[in-house]
Amino acid sequence: MAAYARTFSSLTHLHQTFSPPIPLLRRRHHSAKPTSRITCNLKSNHHKLRSSRSVELDQFITSQEESGGGGGGEADEEIGEGFFEAIEELERMAREPSDILEEMNHRLSPRELQLMLVYFAQEGRDSWCALEVFEWLKKEDRVDEEMMELMVSIMCGWVRKLVEEECGAGEVFELLVDMDCVGLRPGFSMVEKVIALYCEMGKKESAVLFVKEVLRRRDGFGGESVVVGGSEGRKGGPSGYLAWKMMVDGDYKNAVDLVVDLRHSGLKPEAYSYLIAMTAIVKELNSLGKTLRELRRYTRAGLVAEIDDHDRLLIEKYQSELISRGLELAAWAIQEGKDNESIVGAVHERLLAMYICAGRGPEAEKQLWEMKFAGREPEADLHDIVMAICASQKEVDAVSRLLTRAEYMGTERRKKTLSWLLRGYVKGGHFEEASETLVTMIDSGLCPEYIDRVAVMQGMTRKIQRPRDVEAYMGLCKKLFDAGLVGTCLVYMYMDKYKMWIVKMM
Numbered sequence: 001m002a003a004y005a006r007t008f009s010s011l012t013h014l015h016q017t018f019s020p021p022i023p024l025l026r027r028r029h030h031s032a033k034p035t036s037r038i039t040c041n042l043k044s045n046h047h048k049l050r051s052s053r054s055v056e057l058d059q060f061i062t063s064q065e066e067s068g069g070g071g072g073g074e075a076d077e078e079i080g081e082g083f084f085e086a087i088e089e090l091e092r093m094a095r096e097p098s099d100i101l102e103e104m105n106h107r108l109s110p111r112e113l114q115l116m117l118v119y120f121a122q123e124g125r126d127s128w129c130a131l132e133v134f135e136w137l138k139k140e141d142r143v144d145e146e147m148m149e150l151m152v153s154i155m156c157g158w159v160r161k162l163v164e165e166e167c168g169a170g171e172v173f174e175l176l177v178d179m180d181c182v183g184l185r186p187g188f189s190m191v192e193k194v195i196a197l198y199c200e201m202g203k204k205e206s207a208v209l210f211v212k213e214v215l216r217r218r219d220g221f222g223g224e225s226v227v228v229g230g231s232e233g234r235k236g237g238p239s240g241y242l243a244w245k246m247m248v249d250g251d252y253k254n255a256v257d258l259v260v261d262l263r264h265s266g267l268k269p270e271a272y273s274y275l276i277a278m279t280a281i282v283k284e285l286n287s288l289g290k291t292l293r294e295l296r297r298y299t300r301a302g303l304v305a306e307i308d309d310h311d312r313l314l315i316e317k318y319q320s321e322l323i324s325r326g327l328e329l330a331a332w333a334i335q336e337g338k339d340n341e342s343i344v345g346a347v348h349e350r351l352l353a354m355y356i357c358a359g360r361g362p363e364a365e366k367q368l369w370e371m372k373f374a375g376r377e378p379e380a381d382l383h384d385i386v387m388a389i390c391a392s393q394k395e396v397d398a399v400s401r402l403l404t405r406a407e408y409m410g411t412e413r414r415k416k417t418l419s420w421l422l423r424g425y426v427k428g429g430h431f432e433e434a435s436e437t438l439v440t441m442i443d444s445g446l447c448p449e450y451i452d453r454v455a456v457m458q459g460m461t462r463k464i465q466r467p468r469d470v471e472a473y474m475g476l477c478k479k480l481f482d483a484g485l486v487g488t489c490l491v492y493m494y495m496d497k498y499k500m501w502i503v504k505m506m
Contacts, residue, residue, distance in 0.1 A: 082104050083107075086112075090132075101136045102136075131182050152186045155184060155190075158175060163201060195207050195211065214238045215267040237269065252281070252284035256277045256284070259276070260329070271343055274330070274336070274347075279350060281326045285357035288322075322358075323354055352378070356389065361389040361393050361398060364389060365401070387420060389424065399421070418440065418441050442480070453480065453485060
């Protein structure tokens with residue numbers, strides 16, 4: 001341990017003794033460098049990125065000594081003079097770093113090369129030298145997994161410092177360009193890592209500016225794209241990733257606005273970005289629906305006043321605007337991904353989800369057929385849900401078309417479909433149609449659920465106003481009694497004309 005303490009004491013002395021002149025840079029000189037204690041946790045898990053372990057300067061220096069059990073070997077050897085000479089030559093910058101390293105290659109161990117990276121990565125040292133050292137190591141094929149992990153940690157520290165100090169998006173992007181130039185390609189997208197850092201620090205506006213900078217550079221330099229290890233082939237790209245981050249945080253509207261704004265600004269987001277934005281619209285519509293259901297529940301309980309016509313129009317307008325935005329995104333997604341069947345099919349799936357959440361039956365039915373034509377057979381549950389929505393709106397033709405499938409179903413599946421149909425009628429207040437569906441199920445030997453029977457009976461009771469309503473109610477009671485689904489009951493009514501109650505035992 002004493003050997004390593006002497007080493008870094010000497011390094012500090014070197015820096016004080018040899019003040020480097022202004023270098024002739026082949027790349028941009030980065031003023032933002034990490035502190036001497038570099039810690040950066042990374043993980044690659046689709047969108048959340050961290051490394052397998054943290055790399056700290058003091059841990060790195062002592063790790064081999066600890067693993068050696070404290071006895072002899074390489075861990076107890078002092079760093080050679082070649083290491084100090086290389087540091088001195090590199091800080092003088094009188095010659096190309098690659099020439100210096102090539103000349104001293106045989107005198108530098110892998111551990112000394114790692115320490116050299118750490119030395120130049122410290123606050124107050126020249127980050128350009130660290131990049132030059134790593135580039136030379138890459139060309140010489142001397143970068144192993146540990147060396148790559150160390151350099152990734154160093155670079156992530158620099159990126160974090162730039163983000164923390166609110167440096168411009170262009171400056172952050174230039175650092176990523178330098179990383180790409182020296183061949184540093186970790187197993188994840190550094191562009192996404194930067195976006196995640198901005199979001200982690202609550203700087204989403206800066207994240208938007210950074211994404212715009214990335215897209216602008218990509219489109220402005222003949223399709224140049226900063227890969228920086230792993231972003232190649234990612235479906236969402238920078239715009240999609242930021243939209244996804246916003247959506248995960250529940251910021252659905254801003255996720256949609258981001259993608260639309262990028263498109264209107266002339267910056268072309270990736271095709272999958274439109275799908276992410278459409279998913280955000282589905283979530284926003286679903287959230288709106290839940291809020292309205294809660295509001296109706298509070299209204300029935302007398303806790304809040306009913307929604308007036310003005311507010312109802314505003315809600316409908318907002319819903320229509322969301323759907324219009326979704327149709328716009330769908331058109332862009334199909335335009336950009338017309339040669340990709342998965343994108344086209346996914347567009348129809350999201351449009352279907354939008355119409356379902358908005359309770360638009362006819363449009364949802366149309367999307368079901370569009371999905372079929374696109375070669376993506378919708379799930380049976382989706383058919384049932386759409387049919388229930390159409391039933392609630394008493395769309396007779398749509399219900400008839402969707403119900404034809406029930407003729408070829410097995411018993412369990414047919415019962416489930418007819419139950420959805422019945423509940424759709426109940427939700428729309430169409431209790432006569434619900435009663436007919438209930439009778440159809442009983443005649444087919446399908447036992448309706450208890451809750452469905454109760455809902456229909458209660459609805460029919462409230463609807464009794466005319467003689468034929470009484471007949472329909474009594475007929476349903478008899479059907480349920482004959483099937484053993486209800487006990488003996490009394491049917492009664494009051495006739496105003498004769499001021500007389502009529503009670504009948506069923």
